[in-house]
Amino acid sequence: MAKGGGEKGKLDWRLEESRTDSGVDSFRSLTRDDQYNSGVSTGSVAGEQEKLSVVEERLDSAYGSSSITSITVDGLGEIIDKCSISEPPSAERSSEYTEEEVNVLATVTEDGDTVLHLAIIHALKPSTHELTKLFPKEVLDIQNNLYQTPMHLAVYLNQPDVVKALVENGACLELQDQDGNTPLHVACEHGRLECASDMILDISPTKLAQVFETQNWRGLTCLHVATLHKQHRLMRLLIKKGADLNIQEGTSGKTALHIAVELHDVEAVTLLLNRGANVDAAMLNGCTALHLAVGRQDATITTRLCQAGADKMIRNMEDETALDLADGNDDILALFPFDDIQIMGRTVGVNF
Template sequence: MASGDYNKDHLLEENRADSGIDSYRSISKDEPTSSRYQSPEYSEPRDKFSTADERLDSAYGSSSLTVESLSEIVAQYRISSTDDETAESTEQCENCEQQEDNLLTTITEDGDTILHLAIIHEDEYFAHQLIQLFPKDVLDIQNNLYQTPLHLATYLSLPSVVQGLVEKAASLELQDQDGNTPLHVACQLGRIDCATEMTREVTSSKLAPVLETQNWRGLTCLHLATQNGQHQLLKLLMKKGADLNIQEGTSGKTALHLAVELHDVSSVTLLLKGANVDAAMFNGCTPLHLAVGRQDATIANLLCQSGADKMLRNMEDETALDLADGNDDILALFPFDDIQISGRSVVGMKFFVE
């Protein structure tokens, strides 16, 4: 195929564009063509955090590459899987080089490269070919939703594509419009296979910044895994050295605080293997304060068994006991000899009544 025909027939349709994770649905005529993936918590891009300077695609030109044209490209153009395969003629070789140049430099009006689109359409074979062809800088291009191909492969649960991208050193640190790295996405959606591929061969020094990164709500991967009850991911993050005491950015909760709020006994049990049981929020509340305040005797008991300090006070000068509100099961966790007056134990004190 001549390169001119390739450009005209396949790259210059003006009616439709493809961007974001949900755009693969636009194959269906019943779906709107402008559909986008939006995390449940958000409806608008956070331009304050996602500036144009962070984008990696400034050198690429816009094109109206579409859903339909992608299918034709995939059908008519395949990258050779062997290094020793030669073109039948010089003209064919030149056409092949021109096609590769087109693939490298084409980007849609919505910021998607051909690799974004291949992943959106879940064409893993074509995606793997492109991953081998493209240099790292192209692998890290972010679309208009600031999603890299690695974000999209994680959203769509394509662990083999994730593996291919990580092996080609695709960035784990780039954040989408909600501030989520690909590992954040995996922890939010329960993509354990994708998270495993992202962390399998990554050194601790390279993974540490990702584990410490907060999205625009101040949540790390550990917080998201806890919030969404992803116990397998919790175990993986703990194994990879995640800081169990890192505080989210809005109220200073640790993952243990979040697990207590959710009454998630399994997460609490996991986190107590290394988390600070007396970690305080910005308002001074410990996990025990939260458990007692929520009348959760089971979790309060777990915390006490792990050595929680029952007499710590929050900024309202309240101990956990002050929040028991007459709950007998919780009051039973506070033996008489733990009750203090003016910092002195009640046990042994003599009271005189005139």
């Protein structure tokens, strides 16, 4: 049941009393003997897993493999039951949270997971929704030892209803996991269109711009990630919501168009050009998308770029134009729409 504002304030105060600092370590750590008893095991999980309700091992924040604490679904249910979150109000029940409830709600595992993290991992949706309403915002945003928030896990495990509930209760979208990925980065990598829609549907333009500009530790924004993984529907969503088409990634200055060209992704190239991407945007080394298309001998994309008005005479840091890169490749040279040229002051029409 959702608590009133006064009760939530009391929980906030009691959480503060149990802290030693503002970090994850400020919450009491669960021990195997005292909290989980025989319900805890240590294991490794490799690869992507969509459902963990019958699995007793936890995904790590890199979504790969790691040795970490896990808990059985039954054991987790017992812990959540201690919170009495489903207990109807009664005259006998105090308006304050009991010491046991505060301890459970304010506790993290040795891996930094709160009860909410665990409920999401094990797909305990009713409990997840109750905990989401019960937790104050600062607890919703707790990051585990691998810097995953509950939102990161809900997106990765494709739980859009949980994502929506977290957003509605004020969960932060800008927090980054150990790879620098925000929850929206995770959605763009794994094709979680519905989760992404729920995250950004009602977000203010100012906050949304901050999310769109955030780079992970590889220097990639959400649009770069969606392009890199050929998530065309997510690209359309981001563009519709105002993502900067020409933003450069932080390592070599590529735009989404450069990435699409490198992948020979004709659909993405066409989408970006049709939505107004700068066809002549240059990387840090001066290369335009046309340099990349010609260098990769991609006739189809070269044609699309030329039709979009790409400047074939722009020079990169090696003082090369796209025409220079095409030299000796008659098939590619034949694709360039040459304009009239002048020889000894006289205009000569060139037709191919």
